[in-house]
Amino acid sequence: MHTPLSSIILVLFGSFIGSFGAVFLKMGAEHMNGSLARLLTNYWLATGVLLYLLSSVFYMMGVSQGQLTVLYPMVSLGYIWAILWARIFFKEPFTRAKIGGLVMIICGVALINLGNS
């Protein structure tokens, strides 16, 4: 069995959307103060959850065809976006460990795609 490229693209797109979900959840967490009314009208959180739901729709469309041994590791590319958004939106600095880890993840994803062709 071969994993179609279109499935890989769907999973990658899903994890890209999911990375924005994380940004909104963190924004939402910063607006929480423990009151239920505040929690229910926290549109940051609601948007974050919605983005996660949307990302899982694309993920599911992706994994419905092809091999999980190829598709699941593609999710790890989401760390790239997470670290990038953390830098842009939350001023979390790039560290040597983050850059080293990202390079390894990108190599890993490339190797898996190589192993799929």
Added chain:
Amino acid sequence: MFDSPVVDERAEARRSFLLVFSCTVIGALAQILVKQGTSQLGGPHITLSQALGHPNLVARFCLGVITNLKLFIGYGMYGINTFLMALALKGRELSRLYPIIALTYVWVTILSLFVLPGEHLNFFRTAGIAFIVGGVSVLGMKK
């Protein structure tokens, strides 16, 4: 007498380690169920451009999703997992637990080979997973 807070701290660290470790196993099982569930759905193969251009295709897919038992259980486990993870991480630094969280990639691969049809590994795929696990582990290191 002065030792007790240190012991508590260590016991708590072990507790959250075990909790996060269990989460990786539960999370991997959930992934297998999600894969099995989506494979059951059938329907046409949808590409990203089709999905973005034809919302009705996506809607039909979603309708299949919400009536599928395996997906329901899979995502239910995923929800429990998120809750347990939040419990384990309370007052702790997420990044220090990345090496454990990265194990999910190993469990998903092993379970896929045993449970799912048509899965196989080769040198490149194995090396790729090793790189990803290493990379995720490294991300949270200081400096």
